[in-house]
Every structure is written in structure tokens, then in C-alpha cells.
Amino acid sequence: MIIVTTDFVPGKEIKELKGFVRGNTVQTKHIGKDIMAGLKTLVGGEIEEYTEVMDEARQRAIGRMVKDAENKEANAIICLRLETSNVMTGASEVIAYGTAVIVE
Template identity: 45%
Template structure:
């Protein structure tokens, strides 16, 4: 499955638009991770526990996006974007979304 952030894919043409697809995940750190991240935040700099959590969440959102596109019969997703937000004090939502399409080589 080809997933791109562009509207067009060089060397391919869109033959069918299947519609909007998305992959959503909500994650939270456990108590131990929150304590470690809180301690690291006192010193400043990158908080590796949260970076890892969000990297994993993005990958899972893309995996779900791909699954959603495949279920619609698509072989590519164009105009893929991410959105994220906080839910409450310790949860993060990550959304990957785009347009599922069928492409073929030109």
C-alpha cells in the first residue's frame, strides 16, 4: 500500500476514488512512565518516554489507516495527514487520515 502526503503520485494515475479513510488511536502512559517523564521534565530536554509513545501511536494510526483503505478496495492513500490532541490529563489521540484511491502505472 502506497501512502503519500501529496495529491498526485509521479508515474501513476488515479483511476478510482474510494473515499476518506482514517486510523485513530488513543494512548496514555502508565503511572510509572508518567513519573519518569515528570522527573525528566524537571531537567529539561527531550522526554524519551513520550517521544517513543507518540512514535508508536503514529505507526499504529498508519497501520489502521492502511487497513481501512484495503477494506475499501484501495491500493493507495493520497493526501495523508496527521492530527493529534490531548484528552484529559494523560491521554493523547493520534489520527491519520487521507483519501483512499486505486492507482495504476501510467
């Protein structure tokens, strides 16, 4: 599956639009990582535990979007976008969306 943030795939021609595709996940904090993150707030810097958790959530959302595109028999996704929002205290939703297409 080709995935791009642009509205075209360089060197390819869009033959058919298959439509909107998306994938999402809601990720909560992990108690063990939360404790380590709390300690890091005392000294400052990147909270790597949260970075790792959110990266996993993004990958999961993208994977679900790809499955949606595969179900539509697409071979590429253009205009990929990622959004994150808080849905409750300690939980964030990650949404990946784009347009499924067939390219040649």
C-alpha cells in the same frame, strides 16, 4: 500500500477514488514512563519516553487507516494527514486520515 502526503503519487496515475479513510487511537501515559519523564523535567531536554509512546500511537493510527483503505480495495492513500488532540488529562488521540485511491 503507497502512502503520500501529496494529492498525487509521483509516476502513477489515479484510476479510481475509493473515498475517505481514517484510523485513530487514544493513548494514555504509562506510569513507568511518566516517572522517568518527570525526572527529565528537572534537567531539561527531550522526553524520549513520550516521544516513543506517541510514535507508537501514530503508527497504530496509520495501520488502522491502511486497513480501512484495504477494505475499500485501494492500493494507495493520498493526502495523508495526522492530527493529535487531548481528550482528557493524560490521554491524547491520534488520527490519521487521507483519501484511498487505486493507482497504476
